[in-house]
Structure formats: structure tokens, C-alpha cells
Amino acid sequence: KMADARRALDWEAQWECAIDPKTAKAIRDDRKPEHEDTCSMCGKFCAVRSMNKALAGEYIDIL
Structure with a gap:
């Protein structure tokens, strides 16, 4: 569940899974x-x- 929440950048779900x-x-x-x-x-x-x-085929701006 934590990995799925992290992949979705779902902070609420991550907190629910946290120790x-x-x-x-x-x-x-x-x-x-x-x-x-x-x-x-x-x-x-x-x-x-x-x-x-x-x-998603989007541009990634890391510069």
C-alpha cells in the first residue's frame, strides 16, 4: 500500500501507512x-x- 501511495504521490495514504x-x-x-x-x-x-x-508522455524539466 505504501508503494502504491508513493507512486501516486498520495501524501494522505502514505501517512495512513506510516509506522x-x-x-x-x-x-x-x-x-x-x-x-x-x-x-x-x-x-x-x-x-x-x-x-x-x-x-504519461509529459515533458520532464529537471534543469
Whole structure:
């Protein structure tokens, strides 16, 4: 379930699957990324975001 939620960038579902949802949500809230379709670690270099865009035939801007 976590892998599916991550692939979909579904933050609510990821928190539901987390061992410690409260802490996971607090970390995400504390490190808000510039765009909601990325994680706080990778930003526009997010592999999940890039793969989702590639599979959808969309342009991937990482520069």
C-alpha cells in the first residue's frame, strides 16, 4: 500500500501507512517542498514524479 501511495504521490495514504503517521506528517509539514507533486528531499529531481510524467508522455524539466 505504501508503494502504491508513493507512486501516486498520495501524501494522505502514505501517512495512513506510516509506522508513525503523526511524525511523518510533521516532517512533511516542516519541510514543505516548492511544489506539491514532489517530495521534500528531491524537489524537481523526484524520480517518482519524473517517471509518472514520462509514462504519461509529459515533458520532464529537471534543469
